[in-house]
Amino acid sequence: MPTVRTGPTLARVLAVAAPAVLAFALLPRVVDLYQTELLIYGFTFAIAALGFNLLLGYTGLLSFGHSAYFGTGAYTVAFIVRDLHVHSMELCILGALASTLIIAALFGYVCVRHTRIFFGILTLALSQVIWSLAFKFFWVTGGTDGIRVPRTGITLLAGLMDFKGSGSYQRFVYSYYYYVLVLFLVAVAIMWVIVHSPFGKALQAIRDNEVRAAFVGVPVRRYRWIAFVISGLFTGLAGALWVPLNGLTTPDILYWPFSGEIVFMTVLGGFRTFTGPIVGAIAFNYLKVYAVASSQYWQLVLGVVLVVLVMVLPSGIVGTLKRLAGKLGRS
Amino acid sequence: MDILVIQILNSIFYAAVLFLISAGLSLIYGVMRIVNLAHGTLYALGAYVSAWAVGSVFGASATGSWMLAGQLLLLPIGAIAIAAVGAVIEPTLLRPLYRRPEEYVLLITFGLLMILEDVMKLLFGGTPLSAGSIMDSMGSLRIGSLFYPTYNLVVILVGVLAAVGLWWFIYRTRFGVILRATSQDRRMASALGLNVGRVYVQAFAIGCFMAGLGGAVVVPAQAAVLGMGVDALILSFVVIVIGGLGSLEGALVGALIVSVVRTAGIQFFAEIELAVLYLIAATVLLIRPTGLFGRA
Numbered sequence: 042m043p044t045v046r047t048g049p050t051l052a053r054v055l056a057v058a059a060p061a062v063l064a065f066a067l068l069p070r071v072v073d074l075y076q077t078e079l080l081i082y083g084f085t086f087a088i089a090a091l092g093f094n095l096l097l098g099y100t101g102l103l104s105f106g107h108s109a110y111f112g113t114g115a116y117t118v119a120f121i122v123r124d125l126h127v128h129s130m131e132l133c134i135l136g137a138l139a140s141t142l143i144i145a146a147l148f149g150y151v152c153v154r155h156t157r158i159f160f161g162i163l164t165l166a167l168s169q170v171i172w173s174l175a176f177k178f179f180w181v182t183g184g185t186d187g188i189r190v191p192r193t194g195i196t197l198l199a200g201l202m203d204f205k206g207s208g209s210y211q212r213f214v215y216s217y218y219y220y221v222l223v224l225f226l227v228a229v230a231i232m233w234v235i236v237h238s239p240f241g242k243a244l245q246a247i248r249d250n251e252v253r254a255a256f257v258g259v260p261v262r263r264y265r266w267i268a269f270v271i272s273g274l275f276t277g278l279a280g281a282l283w284v285p286l287n288g289l290t291t292p293d294i295l296y297w298p299f300s301g302e303i304v305f306m307t308v309l310g311g312f313r314t315f316t317g318p319i320v321g322a323i324a325f326n327y328l329k330v331y332a333v334a335s336s337q338y339w340q341l342v343l344g345v346v347l348v349v350l351v352m353v354l355p356s357g358i359v360g361t362l363k364r365l366a367g368k369l370g371r372s
Numbered sequence: 373m374d375i376l377v378i379q380i381l382n383s384i385f386y387a388a389v390l391f392l393i394s395a396g397l398s399l400i401y402g403v404m405r406i407v408n409l410a411h412g413t414l415y416a417l418g419a420y421v422s423a424w425a426v427g428s429v430f431g432a433s434a435t436g437s438w439m440l441a442g443q444l445l446l447l448p449i450g451a452i453a454i455a456a457v458g459a460v461i462e463p464t465l466l467r468p469l470y471r472r473p474e475e476y477v478l479l480i481t482f483g484l485l486m487i488l489e490d491v492m493k494l495l496f497g498g499t500p501l502s503a504g505s506i507m508d509s510m511g512s513l514r515i516g517s518l519f520y521p522t523y524n525l526v527v528i529l530v531g532v533l534a535a536v537g538l539w540w541f542i543y544r545t546r547f548g549v550i551l552r553a554t555s556q557d558r559r560m561a562s563a564l565g566l567n568v569g570r571v572y573v574q575a576f577a578i579g580c581f582m583a584g585l586g587g588a589v590v591v592p593a594q595a596a597v598l599g600m601g602v603d604a605l606i607l608s609f610v611v612i613v614i615g616g617l618g619s620l621e622g623a624l625v626g627a628l629i630v631s632v633v634r635t636a637g638i639q640f641f642a643e644i645e646l647a648v649l650y651l652i653a654a655t656v657l658l659i660r661p662t663g664l665f666g667r668a
Contacts, residue, residue: 103475151658158407158474159661162613166653169606173646298602301409301482308479338494344486351479352468 054233062226069218074211077218078286079330083323084225085283090306090318091232092275097304098312099236100268101248102153105161106168107303109148110273112295113141114280116175119188119290128196128203130220130285137281138274144171145273146266153265156251165297172295187291195285221282228275229319235271236315244268276303302329305347311357320359374516381515383628383635385524388531389590391627393604394611395538395620396582402618403555403575406466406477410484412605413492414454414580418587419596420492422450423501430505440509444526447503447588454584455577462576467569485602493598502595527589534585535624542620551575555618610653616666625664 069077089111096102114137121127121136148167152160175182182188192213196203197220204213235241246254247261255261284290293299302325309328310321328346332339354361397411408414426443465484469476510526512519542548554561554571562568586604587596611630615622630649637645656663 097475103478105478151654154658155661158405158617159657161478162407162609163654163657165606165609166613166650166657170647170650170654173650174644177643177646296602297606298485301485304479304482338490340486341490341494344483344488344490347483347486348465348480351476351483352465355472355476 065222066219069215074214078214079326080323081214081218081221081286082283082330083326084221085279085286086303086306086322086326087279087319088225088228088282089276089279089303090310090322091228092272092279093303094307094312094318095232095235095244095268095272095275097307098314098317099241099248100244100265102156102265102269103161103304104152104164104269104272105297105300105304106148106152106164106166107272107276108295108297108299109164109168109171110141110145110276111280111283111299111303112171112175112290112292113137113144114277115284115290115294116182116188116280117141117277118281118284119190122190122194123188128194130195130197133195134278134281137277141273141277141280142270145270145277149266149269149273153262153269165300168295168300169297172292172297175292175295182292185292187289189289190284191288192285217286221286224278224282228278232275233315240264240267305343308347308355309350309357311360313356314359314363317357317359321357324358374518377515378518378520379635379639381520381524381528383631384528384531385593386634387627387631388528389586390608390611390631391531391624392534392582392586392589394608394615394623394627395534396579396586397605397608398612398615398618398620398623399538399582400576400579401612403551404466404572405474406481408579409478409481409605410488411481411579411583412603412608413485413488413601414457415583415587415604416596416598416601417457417488417492418450418454418584419591419600420450420496420501420587421453421584422447422588423503423591423596424496425449426503426506427501436509440506443503443506447506447592448585450588450591451581451584454587455581458580459573459577461580462573463569466576467572489598489601496596498598500595500597501591503592504595506592521593523592527593530585530589534582535620538582538620547574607649610649612663613653614656614663616663619663619665622663622665 065080068080072080089107092110093104093107096104117137117140118133121133127133127136148164151167152163155163176184178184179186192204193209197216202212202216204210236244243254243259243264246257246259247264251261280294283294306322306325307318308321309325310319311317329339329343332342336342350357356364393411393415397408400406400408400411426446429446430439430443461484465480466477469480507521507523510522512521513525542551550561550566550571551574553564554566554568554575558568561571607630611626612619612623613626614629615624615626629652633649633652634645637648641648660666
């Protein structure tokens with residue numbers, strides 16, 4: 042049977058990816074502690090946006106409730122560390138993935154019955170259920186104070202590394218950088234395989250024409266549900282990795298404007314491309330950190346960037362660069 | 373018994389405010405198929421403008437019935453200001469995007485939300501702004517052994533008048549016919565010679581006016597604070613999802629349901645009061661996606 046070539050070949054992917062991976066691996070030797078920390082935040086958000094884009098970019102569903110899965114991952118880690126006194130980050134991640142799986146499977150089952158604007162509102166309404174529970178049940182969740190997850194309570198690699206004693210902050214940032222980087226690369230690889238698999242192609246067929254996809258035998262609703270669950274799991278992983286770095290989880294990451302920020306990241310990078318959400322998340326993180334640091338009106342800055350982006354550069358950073366590269370290549 | 377009367381009055385008061393906001397959101401969705409995420413923030417902006425106008429014209433120590441009348445007359449300025457803001461936003465930010473997928477319009481309104489939140493902080497500062505002097509000088513009514521602020525009855529009256537006025541406007545005037553025609557089939561309306569662009573500006577401005585009016589009437593009773601718009605938006609989402617997107621009757625019934633559930637919730641099940649509301653919205657969306665009063 043002749044195979045149909047879809048997408049770039051492995052050699053071409055490696056030619057692009059290998060220098061990027063090498064650069065990321067060497068960066069902490071070049072930049073200072075603070076920049077390293079910002080990059081870790083960028084990676085965690087990149088995992089979330091990557092998951093989110095499986096729905097928006099590849100399945101054509103705009104979720105306005107992905108804060109629910111990020112928050113579920115984060116709060117699960119906080120509960121495991123605080124209540125079960127388990128310190129191994131690996132066990133925390135497994136727990137976070139399990140709880141996100143349950144929530145995403147349940148919410149997804151409900152949400153994929155609708156598309157377009159109804160899908161968006163339904164995801165939003167359900168994410169707000171989780172938010173209001175975290176907000177109101179303060180004796181469990183700490184209410185608006187949230188739950189502290191100190192880095193001293195976390196061990197990496199099945200207890201091989203802990204972060205107590207002097208200089209532990211520095212050690213934590215540098216080891217956690219590589220920890221998150223490896224998980225980030227694994228997540229990217231898995232997502233790459235998913236979107237280039239027959240399943241991923243079927244999702245794109247659903248996005249482009251739902252009726253035709255159903256005619257050729259794609260089980261539309263079930264595939265949307267599976268995509269929803271995978272998307273939620275990626276975002277849940279991101280939430281779990283984000284908590285020890287932030288040291289605190291609050292209901293803010295469950296509130297709907299945070300879902301809006303995930304959408305923002307993805308559109309900033311460009312949701313029509315695979316790498317768009319990754320670039321967008323890292324760029325958004327820098328943008329927000331520097332806007333917050335330089336002005337108390339940082340929301341205004343972000344809002345203006347978003348409006349200009351949508352009006353002038355709707356294909357995002359990566360989409361625009363690709364178009365420019367295409368033009369240069371032709372001339 | 374007296375408490376029950378007060379609680380019923382409270383939920384109607386709350387429903388009146390929610391109806392004003394949700395009717396605007398629903399009207400904009402009904403005519404333009406836009407979910408305006410900045411709608412709640414426009415409501416908050418209306419509250420700030422009214423409180424600021426009343427405060428700066430009359431000062432804090434205005435007494436006497438003439439002063440009160442003046443303050444009440446000045447209050448709707450928030451609604452008018454927000455309608456003007458809406459009339460600027462639609463042609464500049466939204467119109468260029470109608471040909472693109474609806475996700476982009478949603479994102480623009482999210483960007484607008486962020487911008488307006490900070491514009492409020494920039495213009496009015498971080499401290500709450502209130503027009504409480506109106507509430508104080510109107511005194512209160514005796515209900516049995518309890519007291520109820522007279523001003524809250526004014527708000528209920530405004531809500532009822534707005535509902536009747538909107539109904540008359542949409543179902544009994546020529547402009548209402550044009551609005552409904554555009555909402556049902558935009559291209560057909562345009563082919564029949566209607567200026568769809570103008571209808572869109574007007575519909576958006578009226579929707580914003582309703583949000584601003586909601587803010588204007590609420591500010592003597594509750595001070596305007598940062599973040600009030602983000603909370604209000606989600607509640608009015610719940611309202612129009614229950615009632616049906618784009619339906620005026622739905623907004624009215626939805627507002628009543630939400631406010632009764634909230635009032636009962638605060639009394640009996642305070643922890644899950646918000647969760648119950650969102651679950652009701654999700655259930656309605658599942659069983660009847662067009663809401664109780666929506667048409668497909």
